[in-house]
Amino acid sequence: MDTCIICNDDIQNGSNTVKLREKGSIGINNASIESCYQDWSACAFTLRRSYVNPIVIKGLIRKSTSPALLATPPTLRSEKQFSFQEDCLFCVLEFLEDNDDEQLTVKDLVDRMKALCGDEAYSQPYMKQKVQEHYRTSILITELNGKENVVTFRQTASTIIHNFYKESQLKKSDEDSKLCLLKTAAALIKSEIRSMPVDKNYYPSNNDILSHEKHIPESLALFLTVLFSEKDASLTISSIGQAIMQATRPRLVIEPLQLGLAIQMHHMFGSRFLVDTLSNMGFCSSYSEVQKFETSAVISKQENTSNHYDESHCLQYVADNVDHNLCTVDGNNTFHGMGIISCITPAI
Template sequence: MDLEPPVVKRRKIDTDHCIICFKPLNPKKQEVVKNPTFNGLSAIFKASQIRKDDVYESIWPLQQDILSLDLKVSFHKSCRAKYTSKSNISTSNPSESDQQPCTSAATEHTRISRNETAGFDIRTNCFICGKSNTSRNKLTPVSTGTGQSTREKVLAAADKRQDNKIHMRMLAFPDLFAYDAKYHRLCYSHYISERNITAAIRKSGEETMGTLHDEAFDELKCYLEQTVFSKTKTVTPLVHLKDEYVGYLVSLGTTNAEQYKTWKLKERLTKYYGDQIVCVTFDGHTDIICSSSVTLGDALRKATILQSMTDEPEYEDIPSDVPSAIDSEMHTLHAAAGILRKHMADIEHVGNMYASVEETDIQHCAEFVPNTLYDFIQWCTSEKSHTNVTSCSDEGVMKNNLRTIAICHNIISQSRRVYSTITLGLALQVHHELGSKHLIDMLHELGHCVSYDEVRRFLTSVAVDQTASEDIYIPKVLQNLRCIDEYPIVDAAIDNFDQNEATLDGKSTTHAMAAVLFYRGKIQHDNGEGQGIPRLPRKSLSVGERALPWSEDLQRYNKPAKRPEPPPVNDVSLIDVDKDSSELKAAESKDLAWKVYRIANDEKQAVPSWTASNAFLSERNLPVATTCYLPFIRAPPTDLSTIYTILLRLVQIAAKLGQPHILVTADCAIYSKAQQIMWNKPAALDGKLTMRLGGMHLTMSFVASIGKLYGDGGLLSMLVDSDVYAPATAKLVL
């Protein structure tokens, strides 16, 4: 008699049959899982290990292949929910001994062979991404002596990432150099990067948590189909459903599953089933869940039975799980957060445009913030506002607290994943003052400003927007404007700009001509406000955009053979001045009064200087000048061709703005050579430009002329002997 046990025929595993019921998959009739997750498959293996049924006999020998996703499997979602249900497992295996973990050799960690990885060739494919050689990504062979260290780094990264596929692949090839393994440099550096590993773990944790909760909810739906929505129409306490749901989460390996709140489950059930489910509330007791098809009398009768059961001593543990005051507060906060998020979602944000200068004031920043969010933050931070329940919607209450507005901008930026004027402005201010990339990224991590990449993207967008003009460069602030002043004027100032003028190797030097425009008049744009700046996706200028034709093309100045002479000075008597006018007499009286007051206050001078006094006494309100910086001309500033070029540019800009003449201020070095050019009377500049010295250089020249005339006549000795100046200072003054 043959006493050998019968040989169990292993069922075929493929993607066309369910690995639990072994029936063909039909997505039209039942919901099918084609790409199961690692956690979902692990739950099936745990359940089969406890059941020890035919499913266990079929899938357990192929555990490593299935979990490493080298062998594709599929199953019905309902089959998996029933198969891994804790209550179903306990019913089918009541014996405790049958639920002990298996210690057979099947659970040992085995190494997969190269024959089991038929779709992958380590000699022709990257052992990270599995792709072959491409024109962009060339495969790099593992060099001598680095195979072991490379393998250890990839194994460590795979363990941190919980990447079973790469982990099993490394176990299959113990010596990468011997197997002539190849990889993409970019794939390898990205895979072992600690920053990318941290991001992958965070993303995997979020996806896994969401997937596990979805799988647990699917199992809970199957439980509800057998109870609440069954033919018996069972009335079930909400706390029992929560316990069942938490049990599913624990079986799936979810951490902190016991902390799941009852009200969260209630909201999810209500959202999913809608009118199909009814929640009956009892004061001091858990809510009762029943089907909407149950009659009112049956619901009250069954609820009364459950209520009487919860009052008995053996059910004292049920009321302890009833939502407490803390749960109620959390529910209120969750609802408030939903209201605020809805209002923040309604904010109109133009992602492809940066705000103009006119839109960066506190009024526009306040308009960006919803009133509900502003009031909520104000109540949280201000005791007075919380006590008086003041709202910005009330009459007379202004939304002008900059600190509250800044907090609201930070919250909106984090919620919507957008930038605002305050978060962008703070990063630009830090970049301008300190130039620290590390500090900007640190503030970005704390949610206070945009990232350093966004700062570079903004600077690039501004540079492209400012330089996108015709041959004659006009600053954007002066384009498309309408002057509302009576006598507007545009004047300019030119000077040399030196930074690291002389270095040891002659590199990293800057010696250029700088120019600034001053628009003295009130301006208003045609559309009422400034135009925004288009936001570009790139973070740097191209090679062709870094050099502007405006600042590179020099107009050569041909110096005349004979040095030009200054034009003759007109007779002063020809100047028409009405000496008897009331305005002239009033000005002389004011000037005389200022002199008397200045002389009378010898001990403690309280009268301001002449310029300040006339500024205080003047009845004319001058507008604040608008300053516009022009691109540098990268050439020696004292060269005649450089000066001639900048003068031509300024005349062209003035003509473009409708001004036939322009006043240009310069220092002594540039002024002297500019006057030589003007004395030659070039046709492009004659009658269109006037040069003047700056205030400090004019004073220096005036004092130097006094020294030229009287320095040798004893003036130097008088200044030194009278102890007015020291000898060295007196020589420099004269």
């Protein structure tokens, strides 16, 4: 059965299906001319009711004359799929550079990556490989102070002196040469401070406070000895030297004289403002560190006492508060305190 070339409907019994008037014929002829068809039958077959619209015809012409699309269209940076392992690795490396004063291990870096991307984190051997590939010769992974796979930047004394030698070969003014020499001396002292063994799991003991000169490196002690003019400045050298070490590695070390002074000031005056002010100036530990020390001391004392009594002993804690109307440091003319003792019978 034949179909109409205009509307594509079936032609039944040769009867007229669509009556084409003069206006419609003009529109079809114009559409045929604009669409560049030479054969009318091909044009009529292709152009249905919607194709007589001039806007649609212009769009088809523009599409046929437009350049071919690229086989691999460029993608925007924002369209790149996020990779946890590749992108989180840079966050881990940035964390390493920001905390290079601490003795971070490969395991610490893996734990940091697990906190960022969970199960997508690298294993320890692969993390070690990626860190070495990124930093190459400027990184050193070795055992240090009993800890395995400690990641440190290769800033040894020989490297510092070699860099100073290369800088000294350049033509500089006397002022620039002096600044370069001072920076080299500071880098040497800082490198030796970072190489000293530290352990933040335990607070300094009384012996550590008494042997204060053992807690600063030789280079720093020599520098301060030359700097000070006193004949016997051992305590001054130790106190200022430990303050420098505390400022160099604030999150890793607890210097004995710094902690001892903070405890003594808190015991004598009981002022948080005073302790924190001296701490901000770099003279002692913070008030929060003093509180942690006191809590640890109580727990440690309790553990030591519990080892000396059994079920045959009776232990009781007795506590009471006391108020004194004194002119204290805070100016409130009142001192509030509390004491607690443990009573054990029979005596041990």
